[in-house]
Amino acid sequence: MITKTATIPKFISSVVTSKLFGIISFTLLTVVAAQITIPVQPVPFTLQTVMVVLAGAFLGAKNGAYSQLLYLLLGCLGLPVFAHIPAAFGFMRLFGPTGGYLLSFPIAAWVTGYLLEKNQSYLNVTFTMFLANIIIIAMGTLFLFTFYVKNLTEAITYGAAVFSIWTVVKVFISINIFYAINKPAKKA
Numbered sequence: 001m002i003t004k005t006a007t008i009p010k011f012i013s014s015v016v017t018s019k020l021f022g023i024i025s026f027t028l029l030t031v032v033a034a035q036i037t038i039p040v041q042p043v044p045f046t047l048q049t050v051m052v053v054l055a056g057a058f059l060g061a062k063n064g065a066y067s068q069l070l071y072l073l074l075g076c077l078g079l080p081v082f083a084h085i086p087a088a089f090g091f092m093r094l095f096g097p098t099g100g101y102l103l104s105f106p107i108a109a110w111v112t113g114y115l116l117e118k119n120q121s122y123l124n125v126t127f128t129m130f131l132a133n134i135i136i137i138a139m140g141t142l143f144l145f146t147f148y149v150k151n152l153t154e155a156i157t158y159g160a161a162v163f164s165i166w167t168v169v170k171v172f173i174s175i176n177i178f179y180a181i182n183k184p185a186k187k188a
Contacts, residue, residue, distance in 0.1 A: 019063055026055035026067035027074070030105075031081040044098075045166055046083045052105045053132045053174045056112025057125070058182070064109035072102060100143020101136055108132040125178060129171045137163055 033047035056064030075081045078090035082102070094102060115128040137160045145155035 019059075022059045023063050023067045023070060026051060026059060026064070027070040030055070030068065030071045031074070034081060034083045037083045044083050045163070047170065048083070048105070049108070049133055049136055049167075050170050050174050050177070052109050052136065053112045053129045053171075054177060056109035056114075056132065057116050057129075057174075057178050059109075059113060060117055061110045061113030064113040065106040068105035068109045071105065075102070095147070097144060097148055098140070099147075101140035103143070104136045104139035107139070108135045111135060120182070122175075122179075125175055126171070129174050129178075130167075133167050133171055137167065 030048055030051040033051045036047045038045035052064075052068060055067045058064070059067060071081060072094070075093060076090055082093050083098070093099065109132070112128050112132045115131070116125060118124075141155050141159035144159040145152055149155045149158065
């Protein structure tokens with residue numbers, strides 16, 4: 001009887017520390033962050049990118065990207081995981097005005113994880129999280145330009161410039177969350 005009760009905490013501990021648990025957790029956190037939306041056309045403000053960079057920061061390059069690929073898969077299957085905007089449903093959302101942003105999530109998570117696996121100094125964390133957000137905005141804006149507005153100035157205005165201050169705020173939110181959870185070891 002003692003062995004059964006002793007194995008339950010080990011089992012719970014192994015589940016919580018498993019890679020799959022981390023991937024699923026960040027997928028679900030991205031789903032929740034997508035629902036926190038300020039409707040702006042054609043692309044709404046959300047907290048998704050905070051979860052994208054944190055997925056890479058906490059899970060590493062490969063697993064961070066997997067969490068975002070799982071997020072995209074759930075949305076493509078028609079589950080209501082993407083930010084609520086009047087647009088296409090399921091897989092077709094990747095071809096809507098937010099498609100470029102969504103498709104960039106696994107790449108941004110991978111880049112974040114890759115760069116932070118090597119160096120977690122404050123300067124590198126800041127640089128990396130800004131870079132990941134720039135990747136998301138650049139891919140989203142390029143997609144918007146290529147498939148929707150056909151005018152580079154308009155695409156930059158509605159796809160990038162509108163997010164400039166919001167991106168800075170989200171990056172510093174991400175940095176603070178990262179350091180609140182991932183406290184650096186104190187040197188003796």
